Amino acid sequence: MATLADPTPDFATLPDMAADVFTAPLAKPAHVGADWLEPAQTAYTSEDDAVWNDLFARQMEILPGRACSAFLAGLEKLDLGRGGVPEFGVLSEELGALTGWSVVPVPMLIPDHVFFWHLANRRFPAGNFIRTRETFDYIEEPDVFHDVFGHVPMLTDPTYADYMQEYGRAGWKAMRYNRLKALGALYWYTVEFGLIEEAEGVHAYGAGILSGPAEARFAVEAQSPNRIMLNVDRVMRTDYVISDLQPTYFVIESFADLYRQTVERDFDRLYRSLPAGFTYANSAVIDVDNVLHRGTQEYHLRGGRGSGAVPV
Ligand SMILES: [Fe+2]
Numbered sequence: 001m002a003t004l005a006d007p008t009p010d011f012a013t014l015p016d017m018a019a020d021v022f023t024a025p026l027a028k029p030a031h032v033g034a035d036w037l038e039p040a041q042t043a044y045t046s047e048d049d050a051v052w053n054d055l056f057a058r059q060m061e062i063l064p065g066r067a068c069s070a071f072l073a074g075l076e077k078l079d080l081g082r083g084g085v086p087e088f089g090v091l092s093e094e095l096g097a098l099t100g101w102s103v104v105p106v107p108m109l110i111p112d113h114v115f116f117w118h119l120a121n122r123r124f125p126a127g128n129f130i131r132t133r134e135t136f137d138y139i140e141e142p143d144v145f146h147d148v149f150g151h152v153p154m155l156t157d158p159t160y161a162d163y164m165q166e167y168g169r170a171g172w173k174a175m176r177y178n179r180l181k182a183l184g185a186l187y188w189y190t191v192e193f194g195l196i197e198e199a200e201g202v203h204a205y206g207a208g209i210l211s212g213p214a215e216a217r218f219a220v221e222a223q224s225p226n227r228i229m230l231n232v233d234r235v236m237r238t239d240y241v242i243s244d245l246q247p248t249y250f251v252i253e254s255f256a257d258l259y260r261q262t263v264e265r266d267f268d269r270l271y272r273s274l275p276a277g278f279t280y281a282n283s284a285v286i287d288v289d290n291v292l293h294r295g296t297q298e299y300h301l302r303g304g305r306g307s308g309a310v311p312v
Pocket residue numbers: 142146147150151192207208
């Protein structure tokens with residue numbers, strides 16, 4: 001069987017974790033196996049479906065002109081607005097025909113090494129549950145709306161789909177070097193909060209932006225945040241905010257550019273040169289940056305989400 005020490009595990013089966021590799025400890029529910037997959041997707045109630053429909057309608061008011069063209073095309077190709085929480089089986093068939101990806105249900109956040117293993121096999125683990133009306137605007141754990149609406153449309157783009165698979169493979173390498181935090185920052189600033197330059201301007205492709213009500217406007221239009229061209233060495237040294245809007249967004253030229261900057265480079269050398277912690281604050285602009293917009297940081301200077309500051 002492949003192990004973590006093996007530089008090129010084949011990922012057909014879940015590779016063994018070396019005892020000295022640290023990943024966040026998560027208590028596995030008794031009903032799931034080592035792959036953390038739910039035996040079946042939840043049977044959603046009509047209220048669950050209504051929550052999905054309302055979230056979908058709200059995002060569709062906000063996203064045209066702010067979401068990137070690949071995301072909007074993916075929403076259409078997968079017909080995610082057909083009504084109610086999508087069935088993962090149907091979705092996987094349609095997505096599989098386009099890029100070979102599938103969507104699989106998981107109960108909650110899953111351990112890093114299992115998440116990476118699923119990505120390496122072109123399986124996207126999606127939260128099984130959906131938020132309630134009480135947590136309509138903001139949830140701490142990703143639910144099925146964040147995971148399916150936010151992430152899955154992008155998996156219809158062939159280059160992005162390849163990037164996500166390679167990210168999963170890269171995860172195992174990062175664990176070998178104990179640099180998961182650095183690789184996590186790359187995920188954060190691309191997959192969750194990434195922006196892309198398009199002919200009509202900068203648009204969003206990150207799921208954290210696309211699945212929430214406030215961040216699309218803030219990320220694309222507001223004066224507060226920095227918008228800086230993606231530089232992988234710099235991003236992997238940069239801290240990030242988990243529970244508020246981002247002080248800085250990183251922008252790619254294209255998905256081919258993202259692929260080139262990440263998959264087509266030697267991460268072994270990069271990991272050997274990276275410090276264990278972050279070097280740059282999340283609002284910093286440094287001398288190597290190619291800055292598209294230098295933010296005022298007014299929103300965060302006024303105290304951010306907790307203070308009721310307006311995201312301008
Ligand atoms: Fe996410």
